[in-house]
Amino acid sequence: MLKVLLFSLMAMAHSDHSAHNQSAHVHGAGKVSLAFDGKKGKLEFHAPAESIYGFEHAAKSKKDKQKKEAALSKLGEKISEMVVLDPALKCEIKLDMYEVIEKKNHSDVEGEFNISCEAPVAGSTITFSFQKVFPRLKKVQVEVLADQVQKSLEVGKNGETLELK
Ligand SMILES: [Zn+2]
Secondary structure, three states: HHHHHHHHHHHHHHHHHOEEEOOOOOOOOEEEEEEEEOEEEEEEEEHHHHHHOOOOOOOOOOHHHHHHHHHHHHHHHHHHHHEEEEHHHOOEEEEEEEEEOOOOOOEEEEEEEEOOOOOOHHHOOEOOOOOOOOOOOOOEEEEEEEEEEEEEEEEEOEEEEEOOO
């Protein structure tokens, strides 16, 4: 059910600016989709690898491999500092999986997370602070669907909030 919700949410987001390339890859610009069905949710995170670990070539040297590993584990560990749900809801965001998609001259990082809360998320406020964890991530397009509420926000600085009402 959530997978379907998230999929239709992303399809809607795409059709909003259908003139643009759907897989536009702009350094510094990421995308986050959140879909909630009551107390449960899914989060999808997309960003150019450059914005996450600083380069996009294949990690061959030891130094590059370490940089990449460290940044990817940060994504899993610090997601709840970037996407801050109301503490009263007692939510937990857990990494489901991530992958690095290598294209011709660029690569993207994608992560999927499962969210479970003790109270429904619709009606609450979410705070976003992406640059706190990844300073190169200057702009993140956020799309949220929480039960009947659909909202979007372009996050350009730490502490921006979105009310799900
Ligand atoms: Zn790139």
